[in-house]
Amino acid sequence: MARSFFGGVHPKGYKELSSEAPIYPLHPKTVSIAMSQHIGRPCTPLVKVGDRVTIGQKIGDGQGLCVPVHASVSGTVVAVEMRPTPSGTNGMCVVIENDFRDILCPNLKKHESINELTAEELIAIIHEAGITGMGGAGFPTDVKLSSGLGKVDTVIVNGAECEPYITADDRLMRERPERILGGLRVIQKILQPERTAIGIEKNKPKAIEAIRAAADRDVEVRALRVRYPQGAEKQLIQAVTGRFVPPGGLPAAVGCAVFNVATCAAVYDAVYRGMPLVKRVLTVTGRAVTRPSNFSAPIGTLYADLIEAAGGFCCEPYKIFCGGPMMGIAQHTLDCGTIKGNNALTCYSRKDNHEVAHPHCIRCGKCLDACPMHLMPLQLHKARQKSNLEALEKGNVMDCIECGSCAYGCPAGIPLVQSFRTAKKMLRDAKAKEGKK
Ligand code: SF4
Ligand code: SF4
Known part of the structure; x- marks a missing residue:
């Protein structure tokens, strides 16, 4: 029987700021694509200044725990240099000027069906597509799948999106459920689980409805209690299966593998559309933004362009987070480009300032x-x-x-x-x- 997890809090959600904003596609003039986008080794750039690139073309790759990165727009490489990244430090980036011709890489290969493909072949496609966990952790998905082979009896899809303000997964589930379910079928074929469940917090009734309507009968759609951090991997496993991942352990230790809804959609795109992970849905929100929005943005879209697309700032921003306010990383510049795990840009106004000048513990527990x-x-x-x-x-x-x-x-x-x-x-x-x- 499913059980809830220990601890947690109930922060105000502020999801209403952007939850009714449909996903809007962005076409930025320039993208700055970081060579380090995931847990593991950074990629080495495969292109140089002046090269012409096409959408989906590999522009960085490496050995070991590393997945490739691809051009997210077609155009010309104008810089290969150290630039600001959302981690708060400078990192190697490939900067591409968009030619707005949307030329696709001729090497992209789509598959009509997965029937003839083995688990190993599907994992290789997912690796080549550069897919990493899109809920924020950024672990290479092909490695998670390979290490789960023969060990996983339960696959859980994470649609909890418990972090305040963020509505990207909510919109994805409401607008593109068939892609999430299509990617999930690929994951099921690879891991052959006995049980598959999708966990969504109850505060997203339209997403629950859309996913239920699109899901096959063998997929349980679970409406979860609204409680932060319901979407954290170990807490989600506990809520859905009642299993407790031991300290220092991985989900596979209790027979589980967890994939974010956006990761499932990326798997679908890689296999059925032949498209590597070159864009993602993200929320630009907060009380300092004029028009909180959900965008489908090419990887590497500059934060400054995201803010402009959301109508600019309506007041002086007090703090800007890559991600949400609970787990996000405070940003010091808008010159960063988005990365694969970047699900939001949350902009606090001065009203949101709860910082204390001289913090002193009162031992309240x-x-x-x-x-x-x-x-x-x-x-x-x-x-x-x-x-x-x-x-x-x-x-x-x-x-x-x-x-x-x-x-x-x-x-x-x-x-x-x-x-x-x-x-x-x-x-x-x-x-x-x-x-x-
Ligand atoms: S941030 Fe770390 S220490 Fe604090 S509640 Fe979360 S897991 Fe516990
Ligand atoms: S015990 Fe100290 S650190 Fe913990 S919540 Fe209370 S004041 Fe904060």
Whole structure:
């Protein structure tokens, strides 16, 4: 029987800002495509300044844990250089000036049916299409599928979209359910699960209706309780199956594999339309934006162009997040191009400022009750302040999913998530240093 998960919070959704805005296609003049778009190694650029490229042409690739990146518009490469990326740092980018001729790469190959294709052949197509998890994690989808072969009995599609403000998945489910279900059939063919479920939070009744109408009988469509972070992988597994992924474990350890709805649609495009992952649906929202919207934007669309397409700022933005306010990364420039896992751009106005000038813990324990991973946020924060790596490791800081539930409820306004991001980096750096000795 399905059970709910521990902890979590109920932040105000603000989904109404953009939930009724249909997906609108964008055609930007320039795209800046980052060579590092996923967990794993960055790609090496395969093109140089002056090259002409076509939509779907491979422009970056690499070895090991790496998937290719492709041109998202046709046109001319005008720069291959370090540029700002949504991670907050500069990274190698290929900049293409759009010729607005929408010329497709002649090498794209579509398949009418998957009947004659083996699991390995389908995984190879998904790899070549450069598909990564589009819910934010950015793990290469072909690797998730290969590592799940023979181990997974339950496939779960994540349509929870629990993060406040974001409505991209909601619109995708309402407007393109057949693509999500088509991609899911490919995943089912690869993993051969006994059970397939799609989890959608109850606050998206139209999406639930659209997916139910399009789904085959063997696919359960589950309306989930509205509670943040319902869409986090481990919490979704617990809500749908009652299984608990152990600390440090992966979903496959309990026989599950989770795929975001947008990832399923990308799988459909790769197999049936022969189109690599070159565009995605994302929400541009927040109280600082004139016209909160959902766009289908080529990968690499500049944030400045997204804001302009949404009518510009209606007031001075106080903070801009790549993603939503709970898990998003604060941005310092609008010169970044979108990446594959970029589901939103959320723009806070000054009214949304809840920061405290001198945060001081009052030991209320709210962060402890809110943490869905059973961590002790206050202790971890103190350990991070003292750079106590041993305490951070013992406290399982690497299990922190950076959901922000602890920080959301903290009356002292302590920036706990930033603290844990730093702590995880400290641990990773220390381990890498140890490995080099
Ligand atoms: S400690 Fe990490 S997992 Fe726990 S509530 Fe805070 S951000 Fe979420
Ligand atoms: S919620 Fe904030 S103030 Fe309360 S114990 Fe946790 S860190 Fe301290």
